[in-house]
Amino acid sequence: MSTPPATVGVDAGATLWKLVRMGPEIETAVVPAGDVEAASTRIRTWQPRCVATTGGGAQRLGAGLESDLPGVSIHHFAEFQAWGRGVPVLAKHEGLGLPESYLVVSLGTGTSVLWVHGERCERVGGSALGGGSLLGLGQLLLETDSFERIAELARGGDRRRVDLLVGDIYPGDETPLPRDLNAASFGKIDSREPADLAHALMGLLGENIALISGELARAREVDAIVYCGSTLSGNPVLSQTLDLVSRTLGRRALFPAAGAFGGAIGAASLATP
Numbered sequence: 553m554s555t556p557p558a559t560v561g562v563d564a565g566a567t568l569w570k571l572v573r574m575g576p577e578i579e580t581a582v583v584p585a586g587d588v589e590a591a592s593t594r595i596r597t598w599q600p601r602c603v604a605t606t607g608g609g610a611q612r613l614g615a616g617l618e619s620d621l622p623g624v625s626i627h628h629f630a631e632f633q634a635w636g637r638g639v640p641v642l643a644k645h646e647g648l649g650l651p652e653s654y655l656v657v658s659l660g661t662g663t664s665v666l667w668v669h670g671e672r673c674e675r676v677g678g679s680a681l682g683g684g685s686l687l688g689l690g691q692l693l694l695e696t697d698s699f700e701r702i703a704e705l706a707r708g709g710d711r712r713r714v715d716l717l718v719g720d721i722y723p724g725d726e727t728p729l730p731r732d733l734n735a736a737s738f739g740k741i742d743s744r745e746p747a748d749l750a751h752a753l754m755g756l757l758g759e760n761i762a763l764i765s766g767e768l769a770r771a772r773e774v775d776a777i778v779y780c781g782s783t784l785s786g787n788p789v790l791s792q793t794l795d796l797v798s799r800t801l802g803r804r805a806l807f808p809a810a811g812a813f814g815g816a817i818g819a820a821s822l823a824t825p
Contacts, residue, residue, distance in 0.1 A: 557601035561820025562591065563634070563813070564609030566661040567683055568782050572816040573598040574824065578645060580813050582782075585609060588616035600624055604823035606634040606815050627823045631815060632666055636673025638818025639778055642808050650806075651776050657765050658814065659683065659781035659790075665768050677768045681757055683783035693749045702750050706789040709751025713743035734759060751789060758793025766801035776804045780811030 563570040569591055573579040579598070583590040591613060595603060602625040605614050614626045635658055643650045653669040655676075661684040665677040683699070690702040712732070716739030719731030737756040743749075765777050779794050784807065791807055798805035808814070 557599050559820045559824050560595050560598050560600040560603045561634075561638075561816035561818070561823070562595075562603065562605045562607075562610070562613060563631075563815035563819065564605055564607040564613045565782070565815075566608055567687070569607075569609065569613065570782065570813050570816045571595065572813050572820055573600075574817070574820045578642075578810065578813070578817065580810065580816075582812075586612070588613055588620075592617055592620040596621065602627060602823055604629060604819035606631050606819040627819075629819045629822050632664070632673060632675050634815045634818035634822065635664075635666055635780075636668050636818065637821050638814040638816070639668065639780065639808070641821050642810060642814055642817050643778070643806075646808055646810070648806060648808060650778070653772070653774050654776040654778055654806075655765060655769050655772075655774050656814070657761065657777060657779045657781075659761065659779065659783035663761055663764075663781075665765055667768075667772055667774070676772070677764060679761055679764055681760055683781070686753065686757060686783065689753055690750070693753065694746050700786060702753070703787045703789070705747045705750035706754045706787075709745070709747035709749070710743075711748065711752035711755045713745075713748045714738055714741055714752035715755060716740040754787070754789040755793055757783075758790050759797055762794045762797035762801070762805075766798060766803055769803050770801070774803075776806060778806045778808065778811075780808060780814045782812040785812050 559574050561572045567585050569583050571581040581594045604627045606629045610628050639656050656666040658664045662682040663679045667676045691697050715734045716736040718729045718733045718735050795805045
């Protein structure tokens with residue numbers, strides 16, 4: 553039986569291009585950023601009636617697809633608009649309940665924080681810390697440019713040998729904060745083991761993004777923070793850090809399983825009548 557024509561969405565980011573085929577089940581694929589040929593080859597197998605793109609590489613991808621897929625309509629949508637539409641669609645597909653008002657934190661090459669309330673979506677903050685930071689610092693500290701390798705190392709590390717803790721500053725029993733709380737990322741360096749450095753790197757990323765997101769949530773009286781983006785894929789240490797800090801701040805952290813594809817799903821949904 554042939555596959556019926558479908559809407560395909562693509563989030564053309566700075567590091568990865570995320571592809572989805574919308575249907576009863578959501579099919580996904582990932583290709584390196586800028587690889588129009590690989591994206592076109594994968595999309596062609598999905599027999600699309602239209603392709604909806606978003607992200608910084610959307611125009612470049614769209615130009616390539618217009619010649620590679622004649623007769624297929626190409627649509628472009630703003631990135632934040634796509635994420636605002638995609639996350640509730642994704643949450644419904646995964647059976648994840650969302651309140652009327654919540655934050656979406658997209659951890660891609662950098663990080664953007666969106667406030668979704670009703671039908672409205674607006675960017676309310678963000679950080680230059682993201683997957684790009686992880687890869688760049690990983691090359692400097694760990695001599696690897698493999699995201700998967702950095703995440704694997706972090707799972708076996710102990711950042712307490714690298715970060716300066718409150719207990720290191722206050723050796724006595726009386727401390728103004730919990731003794732195990734991080735006081736300064738990379739402030740101790742008792743270990744240069746790659747696993748410990750990788751774990752500290754995840755901590756640096758996760759703590760700062762969660763603190764920024766938590767403050768933005770407090771200012772808008774939002775309880776739930778939905779963390780998405782490809783930087784979380786196969787990266788349990790980062791997810792655990794985000795969850796811990798969010799709960800400490802009194803917020804509920806949610807992690808959709810296919811969160812890396814929120815923008816692509818949103819673009820496809822916006823193009824679907």
